[in-house]
Amino acid sequence: DEGGAITTGMVPGVKGKSAMVAVHEKSRHMYRCVASRSVKGHGGLNPSSDSAISRLTAFIQEVEKSHIYRSSFAPEVKETFVAHAPYMSFPYNMLFGNLGVFGPVVKPIMQRIPQAKAMLSTSISFTTIFGGTHEDPQIQAKEAETTMFLRCVREDDLLAGLEKIKAID
Incomplete structure (x- = not known):
């Protein structure tokens, strides 16, 4: 793919140097998610639970708590560890x-380490959020938006997860 590097200490239990060759590139996707309401209005007179900002934050919370993408050892990731095992x-x-045999024991441990977790599943992060104006903070925004950033392990996994995300209301 795009090469790699000679590293030390990147693979657990390997004391020597390891040649890390990038055979699997994670793709990156950004999606603009928008919540709107038909009219904007004064914050003191309109119910806030139906505001664009409230609806958007509820969507973000639902995506984050749903654990859309499940962790697994993709063949490329599994082979990386199997190839290093004799040197560990x-x-x-x-x-x-x-x-x-030990994947069910190793996987939960890896999920607690951000760099290792990124090897096991598509990650989702909401990187920006906009709504309302500084000029008139009393007025509820008619529209609010966020950028959803996904870094995926496999395209088929990405597409299946996007369908689940689209179903969130």
Whole structure:
């Protein structure tokens, strides 16, 4: 794909140098998500639970709590660890050399490490949010928007997850 680097300490249990070759590039996608309401109005006179900003933040919370993308060892990721297993110290060599058996033990641990978690599933983050104006903060925004950034492991996984996201109201 696009090469790699000679690293030290990147793979757990490997004391020496490792050649990290990028054989699997995660794709990046950005989506603009918009919530709107038919009219804008004074913040003190309109119910805030139906405001564009309230609706958008409810959408963001629902996406984040739904865990749309499940973690798994993609073949490329699994092979990376299997190839390194002979060079790992115990118990890493046993765990990563036998992911078919120990994957259910290793995966929850990896999910607690941000860099490792990114290897196991598509990640979603909301990077921006806009709504209303500074000029007149009493008036509820007619429209609010956020940018949803996805970094995906596999395209088919991305598409299936997007369908779930679209179904969130």
